[in-house]
Amino acid sequence: MAEERTGVYKMRDRQFTLLGSELKVGSKAPDFSVTGNDMQPITLESTKDKVRVIATVQSLDTGVCDEEGKKFNEMASELPNSEVVVISKDLPFAQRRWCGANNVENIKTGSDYRNDSSFGEDYGILVKETRFLARAVFVVDANDMVQYVQQVPDLLELPDFDAALAAAKKAGG
Secondary structure (H helix, E strand, O other): OOOEEEEEEEEOOEEEEEEOOOOOOOOEOOOOEEEEOOOOEEEOHHHOOOEEEEEEOOOOOOHHHHHHHHHHHHHHOOOOOEEEEEEEOOOHHHHHHHHHHOOOOOOEEEEOOOOOOHHHHHOOOEEOOOOOEOOEEEEEOOOOEEEEEEEOOEOOOOOOHHHHHHHHHHHOO
16 A cells, blocks of 8 residues: 555645655656657656656646646756656646647656556655645656655645756756
């Protein structure tokens, strides 16, 4: 059974339980496989030798997540030799539609829609009550070491984009 953490994630006054161990700075990033919007797998290995910014959202079809995805798309142009991946439980077809409708070309979108939700559990951000992913940002260096983690405490808040950008630039040397 996966580790459960209660009281660290909420929406307004409603508390949620996160499944999986909390990922910490300095730890090795777990490998993962999510489905890209082209139906091809995106893995930690497939983005090797680059700094990875991995942002997780509930659904790109919600206002806060839509804003976050667009902001990371803008940010990606400031990060040479980096890969920015936004992961949600949205189906790959919906992610592709969202990218096209919003002229999003600088990031990859990945779907953790499969039943096992292994990405969410391995990164400690699977919401038990909804099976969605909690809002979080991970910066992983080219050696697969976690350099930055922000788990946003409230579903309705955006992450600290400046801190994520600074961590990604620092990880890239």
